[in-house]
Amino acid sequence: MCLYWKMNLLLACSRAVVRHTIRNGNLYFSAVAVLDFNRMRRKFCTVEEDVHSTGKWKYKQNRGTGDKGQSGLISGERRWKDDAIFNAVGAVDELNATLGKARFLSDENGLFDMTEKLTEIQCTLQDICSCIAAPKTANISENLRKRVEFDAWFTTELDQWIDLYAADVPPLTQFILPGGNPLSSSFHEARCICRRAERSLIPLIRNDEIDPAPMQYLNRLSDLLFVLARYICHVLNDTELSYKRKVVSSGDGSSKHPLRHEWKRYYI
Secondary structure, X not given: OOHHHHHHHHHHXXXXXXXXXXXXXXHHHHHHHHHHHHHHHHHHEEEEEOOOOOEEEEEOOOOOOOOOOEEEOOOOOEXXXXXXXXXHHHHHHHHHHHHHHHHHHHHHXXXXXXXXXXXXXXXXXXXXXXXXXXXXXXXXXXXXXXXXOOOOHHHHHXXXXXXXXXXXOOOOOOOEOOOOOHHHHHHHHHHHHHHHHHHHHHHHHHOOOOOOHHHHHHHHHHHHHHHHHHHHHHHOOOXXXXXXXOOEEOOOOOEEOOOOOOOOOOOO
16 A cells, blocks of 8 residues: 555545544543554654754655656555546545635635535545545455445435525526635635546446445535525625626527527526
């Protein structure tokens, strides 16, 4: 298993245990997670002395392992970087980076509750990357398989957040144009990337390499991002621009629409 996935897996396991602690109130498991993290950190990090001669942990960054166009899965298996698994991991990673920008902007606007939720979503996306990087065909232990399993409970949590924010926005009566303000725009951008990430999982699900749970989470997340984009415009008193079909003259004095078909609601 490459170093990146070992560290990523440990963080994912620690987050899963902490969430289990929150739901079940078992402090023992939380302590175990911290001990496991410290144990892994000692194994895969080096101690470097700073200018004050105090020890600090330094991450050993792997370099050059992908120079031949291949990268490693959690199992240690090497695959070409254009493999469907890495396409999916890359799309989810891109989504995560975009949400990092939205999280910063939400914090700048004093929306601290939203900032906290976005942080949790980013952690969950990291968990999804670990799940994708351990396909069903990977030769890993049952214990490790259970650790990277994605819990459908997180999708239920997104449903709750959608209801929470949707209650504060006016009903949607027509198409809106992405934009509004920097934060709203960042949510629209993240929504588009989320849809692409969702599509990137389809080949893996079709080939039975991963379960549908991560895709279902991304599907629900794109819904939440659309609601958040509208919510931001509402709470910051910005106007949502509506789509208007352009009317052109037909030359005989009448008017006609250049588009002959009816659009469906694209956010469903």
